[in-house]
Amino acid sequence: MNKKLAKRGGIGLGVVLTAAALVIAPALTASAAIVPTVGSVNPVYLLDGSSGAQLAAGTVLGWNTSVLSSPDGTVTTPFTAPAGAVSAKTFISQRGKETSLSTWSAYGPLSLTALATPNLKPSGNTTAGLGTPSGSTAVANAGGDYSLGVAFLDSTNHVLEADYTYITVVGNANAALATYTFAVPAAWTPDFTTFSATAGASAVIRNGNLQISATAANANKTVDVWVEGATSKAVTVTLDASGNAVNTLPAGISAGTRLALAEGHTIDAWIAASVPAPIQQPTSPANDATKVTITDPAPGVKTIVVPAGAANANKVLNVTAWSAGTSLGQVTTDASGNATVDASALPAGSHTVALTDPNTDAYVAWGTFTLSSTTQFSTTLSADVTNSGKFALEGGAAAVNLTPVSAITRGATTAPVALGQFKVTDDRNVLLGWTLKADVANFTSGANTIPNSAFGIAPSIVDGVSDGITLGAAQVAGSASYPVAKIAEAAPGSSTLAVGTDLNANLTFKAPNNALSGTYTSTLTLTLTSK
CATH class of the missing domain: 2.60.40 (Immunoglobulin-like)
Incomplete structure (x- = not known):
């Protein structure tokens, strides 16, 4: 006996004497492989339990005889568990029932760490299955055609892979006296x-x-x-x-x-x-339940939005347009169920478009829209722009009499008198904006003085360009304060053009209650300043 092989698989191997003679066949080469092909993922070779030599098809084996198995006919190559396997078993089943644990007749334990030459001794399948006959002993008693092999299962006991060979059992009322042979089965395919x-x-x-x-x-x-x-x-x-x-x-x-x-x-x-029949164009009123309103795109725009509704948010849908039943591919709706569809494959005119379920072709949403065509040409335009570069303050009276009719009494205020029209021009190349300021000296008559607060001024725009120009607040005679920081102002980027902006101002004077008689004079100064 080969002592090394006697310990393989953790089972003591030896010749079991039964009423049936044990026939030891000569060792076979790999070219004489016993390769069952019916549904078996891998071939299963049977090896002598003592020597490890490959057994020939037709060898008569006892029900309790240890027999090793291999995917390639050697003692060195183990079976390989498929991905997802959490357990392995040896099994006996009726032929064609190998891939479901619930149809096995009997099965036994097999460790995923001991997949080199698993022992397929039929009586080693000690758990009775739900198949018919049920249990290893029942199979030995009944005899018949079965499969013997190795199976890998996932966590739900679903068979991921079954590797097996066919056996023919000669039944015996004493299971220990039953024998079996194995042979290469013909390949099975559906008839x-x-x-x-x-x-x-x-x-x-x-x-x-x-x-x-x-x-x-x-x-x-x-x-x-x-x-x-x-x-x-x-x-x-x-x-x-x-x-x-x-x-x-x-x-x-x-x-x-x-x-x-x-x-x-x-x-x-x-x-x-x-293959499914072509999707038919939806029509009203038969398909109104899924009809939506699609806004026509602007002329020349080739995308449309189909509002499929929140119930269809984030779905991948098929897109078909008519009248020719043109597929526009697939589209994914957004979080609101809106689908943005590229309709550039369609000509100008009226169209129907439908979003359909890619698994059932059922309408999800459909509607009509119109694509408008546009034609255009481009012309390069040019224009030369110039400016005068002028920035000036011009005009205004040299002298103004604030009491042209008669002198006023103490505490009285004169009727408004016009300063006279004057012009501000800002036609510079760089328009920085400007500010028009006013200042007035105290009024004097010999040694007598009236403060400049007695003088009032209220500016106005008379003519010309006024865009971007604002007026300052009027100064009230008797309570005015000078200098005035702004009686008019232009924002940066504002131009008066070459014609300028004509302004004027109403002037008033209020005699203080303690004023002494006399002819009083003063000087009004307007200053134009660039920003």
């Missing part, structure tokens, strides 16, 4: 000569996906999708509570391709793939 479309089932190709509806009778099943003529499954999908699943469209499937949905070797549904 499409028996194809009969399942009522209510469909497989619609839409937006790069395959939308499967296998009817509620197949709710929550995990099924393999087979394409007619293929030698292996196209994809495995898990159906929801309504028997539906959506998967990226596998290669080789187009409109009319016949498909089989199978659990192991059991056909659950026959389906012919199809």
Whole structure:
């Protein structure tokens, strides 16, 4: 005995003597691989439990005989657990029932850390399953055709991968005396000569996906999708509570391709793939429930906003426009459910546009709008601008008599007398703005003086450009204060043009209550200052 192999897998290996003779076959080379291909993800080679030598198909083995397994016929290469596997088991099942724990006849424990040459001794599957017959002993008693292998499961006990070979059991009322042989099974594919479309089932190709509806009778099943003529499954999908699943469209499937949905070797549904009919133009009043108002874009603008409503916020929707049924691609609505659609592929004129559900083609929102065309040309314009550069204060009377009719008495105020029209011109190249200030000296008559507060002035704009020019507050005779910082002002950027701005001012005088008689004189000074 090979002592090293006697400890493999933590099981003491030796020859078990039963009423059936144990036949040890010569070691086989890898070219004589025993490779079961029916649904098994990896081939399963059976090895002698003592020597580790590969066993030939047809070898008669006892029910309690230790037999090792390998994915490549050697004792050095372990099986590899698939992503998501949290446990592993050895199992016996009826053929075609390998991929569901609930259909196994019996199973046993297998550590994910001991995947090199797992022992597949049939009687080692000590847990009775729900399949028929139930339990390793029942299988040995009944005999028949089964699968023997290794399976990997996820956290929900869903079988992620099953690696197995076919066995044929010669039953015996004494399970210890049962024997079995194994052989390479013929590759299994659905028999499409028996194809009969399942009522209510469909497989619609839409937006790069395959939308499967296998009817509620197949709710929550995990099924393999087979394409007619293929030698292996196209994809495995898990159906929801309504028997539906959506998967990226596998290669080789187009409109009319016949498909089989199978659990192991059991056909659950026959389906012919199809593509949806073209989306029809919505009309009133049949589709008014989803009709919205779309504002026409401005002439030349090629984008529109379709208000699909808050219930459709942040959704990806298909866009189709008519009359020619033009696809405008997909659009994602914003947080308010508004979809901004690029309509540049459409000509000028009236159009209908619809947003539809990419999975069902149902109308989400639709409406009408008009694209207006514009034509235009461009002309380069030029103009030469000049200015006089003038900045000046001109005009005004040389002298003004504030009492032209008669002298006034103490405490009285004269009627207004016009200063006389004067002009401010600011036609400089750089318009900085300006301020017009006023100051007046005290009134004197010989040695007698009346303060300048007796003098009143109220400015006004008479003619010319007044844009940007503001007047200062009037100074009231008897309570005036000089100098006056502003009787008129222009903001920066304001021009009087070359014609200037004509101003005037009403002048008044109030004789103090203690004024002495006499002819009083003073000097009014206006000063124009640039800002």
